[in-house]
Amino acid sequence: MAKLRVKITVRLFTDEKCFGPGVAELLHRVDECHSLRAAAISMEMAYSKAWTIIHNMEQRLGFPVLEVKIGGKNGGGATVTPEARQILEAYERYCRRINEYAEGVFQEEFAFLES
Amino acid sequence: MAKLRVKITVRLFTDEKCFGPGVAELLHRVDECHSLRAAAISMEMAYSKAWTIIHNMEQRLGFPVLEVKIGGKNGGGATVTPEARQILEAYERYCRRINEYAEGVFQEEFAFLES
DNA sequence: TACGGTTATACTATTTGAAATATCACGGCT
DNA sequence: AGCCGTGATATTTCAAATAGTATAACCGTA
Numbered sequence: 001m002a003k004l005r006v007k008i009t010v011r012l013f014t015d016e017k018c019f020g021p022g023v024a025e026l027l028h029r030v031d032e033c034h035s036l037r038a039a040a041i042s043m044e045m046a047y048s049k050a051w052t053i054i055h056n057m058e059q060r061l062g063f064p065v066l067e068v069k070i071g072g073k074n075g076g077g078a079t080v081t082p083e084a085r086q087i088l089e090a091y092e093r094y095c096r097r098i099n100e101y102a103e104g105v106f107q108e109e110f111a112f113l114e115s
Numbered sequence: 116m117a118k119l120r121v122k123i124t125v126r127l128f129t130d131e132k133c134f135g136p137g138v139a140e141l142l143h144r145v146d147e148c149h150s151l152r153a154a155a156i157s158m159e160m161a162y163s164k165a166w167t168i169i170h171n172m173e174q175r176l177g178f179p180v181l182e183v184k185i186g187g188k189n190g191g192g193a194t195v196t197p198e199a200r201q202i203l204e205a206y207e208r209y210c211r212r213i214n215e216y217a218e219g220v221f222q223e224e225f226a227f228l229e230s
Numbered sequence: 231t232a233c234g235g236t237t238a239t240a241c242t243a244t245t246t247g248a249a250a251t252a253t254c255a256c257g258g259c260t
Numbered sequence: 261a262g263c264c265g266t267g268a269t270a271t272t273t274c275a276a277a278t279a280g281t282a283t284a285a286c287c288g289t290a
Binding site: 001002003004005006007008009010011012013014018086090093094097098101102105106109110112 | 118119120121122123124125126127128129130133175176177178201205208209212213216217220221224225227
């Protein structure tokens with residue numbers, strides 16, 4: 001049969017989902033762009049969607065994820081708060097470790113497919 | 116902040132997605148009910164949806180997942196083929212191992228949340 | 231032969247979610 | 261004062277996933 005691959009998705013929940021691959025990617029890019037709008041555009045996402053994602057996340061986490069400046073030099077901008085960055089980094093380390101482990105276990109459990 | 120939990124989703128792909136939590140659950144119940152219809156009803160899923168899921172899966176995997184009998188005693192029925200059962204069991208073992216590992220690592224990486 | 235319970239499949243409706251659009255507020259810069 | 265680029269929201273449109281309905285084929289059993 002066709003070769004099988006595996007994909008693992010990690011999501012964090014409080015009551016509702018509040019952190020997943022999309023949010024992580026978005027925050028990562030805000031960190032680079034210093035702007036939510038630029039971050040959204042760079043991943044071909046509508047600004048309104050990016051804003052909603054961040055908004056929901058803040059509601060569910062209960063603390064601000066972005067520190068925001070409206071108007072002024074360059075029109076304003078956004079940066080990731082230290083608390084959010086801490087979670088982001090933990091999430092990324094966590095995913096990396098899970099995926100490394102999962103790779104090896106996959107070889108074991110699905111070895112029979114090779115025969 | 117609110118207590119964080121983690122959920123990990125495992126999906127298998129050939130070219131497209133062909134195996135995930137939904138399919139696993141469904142096959143599991145077919146195994147118990149010896150009927151696709153009964154399995155679907157038992158998880159409050161429309162038969163047509165269950166059938167579509169199985170159908171797609173068979174297309175993508177390239178071999179039959181259910182052995183089917185139409186008409187006759189009890190009207191017919193369905194059983195999981197040995198090949199499919201092998202994948203199902205491997206998938207379930209795999210998920211169990213990933214989740215056990217993930218639990219421990221989560222404590223490590225997100226320990227700072229307790230402070 | 232009619233019935234009952236199953237699989238098979240198409241078609242329609244509904245719900246959900248994403249995407250796009252439209253305003254507005256803000257505050258340096260020119 | 262007016263422009264520009266940003267963030268903040270609500271509204272509307274569109275697409276896709278999901279759910280539900282309908283109908284036919286099949287074949288033991290009564």
